[in-house]
Amino acid sequence: MRRTKVFSWLFLMMMSLVLVFPSVTAFAKSTVYEISIHNEVEKGLLQYLKRGFAEAKQQNAEAIILNMHTPGGFVNAATDIGKLIDETDIPVIAFINSNAISAGAYIALHADQIYMTPGATMGAAAVIDASGNTAGEKAESAWLAQMTAAAKNSGPNPEGRNPKFAQSMVIDTIDLSEFRAPVGKLLTLTADDALKVGYSEGTVASMSELLQVLKLENSEVVSVEQTFSEKLARFITNPIIVPILLSIASIGLVVELYSPGFGVPGTMGLASLGMFFFGHMVAGFAGYETLIVFAIGLILIIAELFVPGGIIGIIGGALIIGSLLFAGESFVHMAYSILIAMIIAGLGMVILMKFFGKKLHLFNRLVLKDATTTEEGYVSNTNRVELIGKQGTSITPLRPSGTIVIHNERLDVVTEGSYVDASKTVEVVKVEGSRIVVREIKEKGGEAL
Numbered sequence: 043m044r045r046t047k048v049f050s051w052l053f054l055m056m057m058s059l060v061l062v063f064p065s066v067t068a069f070a071k072s073t074v075y076e077i078s079i080h081n082e083v084e085k086g087l088l089q090y091l092k093r094g095f096a097e098a099k100q101q102n103a104e105a106i107i108l109n110m111h112t113p114g115g116f117v118n119a120a121t122d123i124g125k126l127i128d129e130t131d132i133p134v135i136a137f138i139n140s141n142a143i144s145a146g147a148y149i150a151l152h153a154d155q156i157y158m159t160p161g162a163t164m165g166a167a168a169v170i171d172a173s174g175n176t177a178g179e180k181a182e183s184a185w186l187a188q189m190t191a192a193a194k195n196s197g198p199n200p201e202g203r204n205p206k207f208a209q210s211m212v213i214d215t216i217d218l219s220e221f222r223a224p225v226g227k228l229l230t231l232t233a234d235d236a237l238k239v240g241y242s243e244g245t246v247a248s249m250s251e252l253l254q255v256l257k258l259e260n261s262e263v264v265s266v267e268q269t270f271s272e273k274l275a276r277f278i279t280n281p282i283i284v285p286i287l288l289s290i291a292s293i294g295l296v297v298e299l300y301s302p303g304f305g306v307p308g309t310m311g312l313a314s315l316g317m318f319f320f321g322h323m324v325a326g327f328a329g330y331e332t333l334i335v336f337a338i339g340l341i342l343i344i345a346e347l348f349v350p351g352g353i354i355g356i357i358g359g360a361l362i363i364g365s366l367l368f369a370g371e372s373f374v375h376m377a378y379s380i381l382i383a384m385i386i387a388g389l390g391m392v393i394l395m396k397f398f399g400k401k402l403h404l405f406n407r408l409v410l411k412d413a414t415t416t417e418e419g420y421v422s423n424t425n426r427v428e429l430i431g432k433q434g435t436s437i438t439p440l441r442p443s444g445t446i447v448i449h450n451e452r453l454d455v456v457t458e459g460s461y462v463d464a465s466k467t468v469e470v471v472k473v474e475g476s477r478i479v480v481r482e483i484k485e486k487g488g489e490a491l
Contacts, residue, residue, distance in 0.1 A: 072104040072261040074253070078268075079108050079123075083115025083145040086276030086325045088122050094266035095130055104261055105133045107252070108153060114144025116281070117169060117185060124152040124192065137252055138162040138242075143230075147211055151192035151203070156242040157252055158233040164241070165230035167211040186212045198243065207231065207239050271324050278321025284370065285379035290314045292387035319369060328369035336365035429453075429470045429478060436466045446480060455480045 075098035077091060098106050127134050127149070136142070136153035142164040150156050150164060158164070169185045186209060193208035194201075210216040210229035221239075223229040236242035246252045253259045268276075277283060294311025319336070322328040342358030363380060370376030434448035440462035446455050448470075455468070455478040462468060462482045472479035 072258065073098075073101055074258050074261040074263050075101075075103045075106045076109055076249070076263055076265045077106060078266075079110045079112050079146065079149065081112060082280070083112055083119050083123070083149065084276065084280055085116070085119045085122070085327065086272070086279045086321070087115075088119060088126070089275065089325050090266075090268050090272045091123060091126060093272075095126060095132075097264075097266065098132055099130070101264070103132055103264075104258060105135055105256065106130070107135045107137050107249070108149070109249070110136055110138045110142045110146055110150060111140035112142060112146035112149075114146050114167070117145060117181075117188075120145035120148045121188065123149050124188075127152040128195075135252070135256065137246075137249065138164055139249075144168070147208075148189060148192055151189070151196040151208065153196070155198060156196075156236070157244050157246050157255070158236055158242050159247060160233050160245055162233050163230050164236060165211040166228045167208075168214075168228055169212070182212065197240070199240075203240055207241060271320075274317075275321040275324035278317055279325045279327065281375055284318070284375070285382045287314050287318050288366070288379050288383035289386045291318070292383040293390050296387045296390045318366075322369045332365045332369040335361050336369075339365060425473060425475055426478065427473050430473055431470065433467055433469045433483065434480075436462055436464050436468055439464050440468070440480070453478055457481065 075094060077094040077098075079087065079091075095106065133155070134153045136150040136156045138146075138150060138156065138158040140159070140162055142150045142162070144167045147164045147167050156164075167185070167189060169181045189208040189212050190205040193203045193205040197203045206216065207218070207229060210218050210223055212228070214223075214226050214228050216223075216229075217225050218229055221229060221231065221235050231239070231241055233242065233245045237245055244255055246255055249263070250259070253261065253263070278287065291311045291314035294307045294309075294314065296307075298308035298311060315336075319328060319333050323330075323333070339358040339361030342354050342361065345354055345358075366380055367373055367376045370379070429448065432448050434446040434453070436444060436446045437452070438444040440446075440455065440457045442457040442459055442461065444455065444462070446453055446468055455470075457468075458471070458479060458481055460482065462480075467483045468480040469483050470478060471481045
């Protein structure tokens with residue numbers, strides 16, 4: 043019996059160890075977060091990265107790997123992403139598996155380490171405007187300083203990386219002919235070039251090889267995928283898409299003004315505005331206050347249809363424009379986008395009126411279209427045509443207007459322009475509404491003239 047108890051205790055201890063060891067192993071297994079930076083760098087990308095970095099911190103990740111394939115993007119977005127990387131305590135590794143051009147190079151330089159695939163490139167970080175031209179000396183100087191600072195504070199070494207190569211990516215006045223960047227050309231580093239000048243820590247062929255080099259091959263890799271709303275927000279907040287979206291909204295609402303009732307054009311316009319606010323709220327540009335201001339402006343414009351004066355409508359329009367301006371990433375860019383949308387709306391109105399003969403059905407409630415014409419049954423007074431040819435006596439002088447009496451009925455009349463004294467015989471020759479015209483009857487030789 044005693045032996046049975048001993049075996050039972052041993053069995054229980056063995057089972058406990060079997061159950062405990064897997065959990066300890068699972069707990070000890072490190073986690074690596076892989077976050078993609080693909081396509082254009084813009085503000086919508088920042089919210090996705092913030093979420094990924096927050097999840098990595100919450101899960102005590104061993105490292106964050108930025109899987110990079112980007113042709114660049116917008117300076118302000120890259121600056122915010124660089125700041126996000128600097129503020130995290132988790133080691134950040136930039137894995138350039140294709141390209142890290144322009145703003146992408148700036149982001150990579152903020153990582154603790156940089157690794158590249160054999161065919162990857164990084165560089166060519168000149169600041170250009172929407173037209174593809176250089177953005178000007180002021181913007182270039184600021185961006186040059188940012189790239190220089192990023193290089194000096196980049197890499198595993200305390201002294202950072204040689205800023206000369208980051209500067210050559212921005213301006214073309216540095217001679218680096220050995221790297222295909224003589225004076226007049228911007229620097230773009232290949233994987234071999236970057237390794238040679240200390241702008242990468244190594245060249246790897248794949249993510250698995252990178253994990254081996256980092257000695258994280260046994261780690262669990264968690265890929266942070268973009269949600270549908272984040273993808274939609276990135277698309278909607280793209281500076282090229284914003285004016286297109288607002289133009290579609292303006293065209294839809296303008297066409298609705300020329301259509302009876304409310305139909306597809308109005309729905310399309312409101313849907314475009316809804317998408318605009320949805321994308322900018324998800325991206326973190328707009329808050330509920332901008333949406334509330336827009337709603338108030340829309341209500342005031344609708345109220346203008348029933349309240350005369352015009353002031354309410356002007357205030358409503360100003361609130362709508364203000365809400366759009368403050369909902370965007372850039373005040374200046376939003377101003378240009380709104381101006382483009384208003385020009386397109388104006389052209390649409392001209393086309394609808396001139397070429398299609400459309401009329402503003404919505405304004406029918408504001409404009410009195412009924413005319414008080416005789417054809418419509420409206421008369422200002424009785425037309426006394428039965429008086430024509432009848433004779434009466436003037437009871438006052440007619441100078442040329444005055445009063446006559448016909449069959450005991452007093453009438454206000456005018457002459458054809460001549461003076462007629464009182465107590466003279468007159469004849470009605472014309473009736474025009476309330477205007478009764480008379481002529482004096484003069485007798486000569488016993489006959490009336």
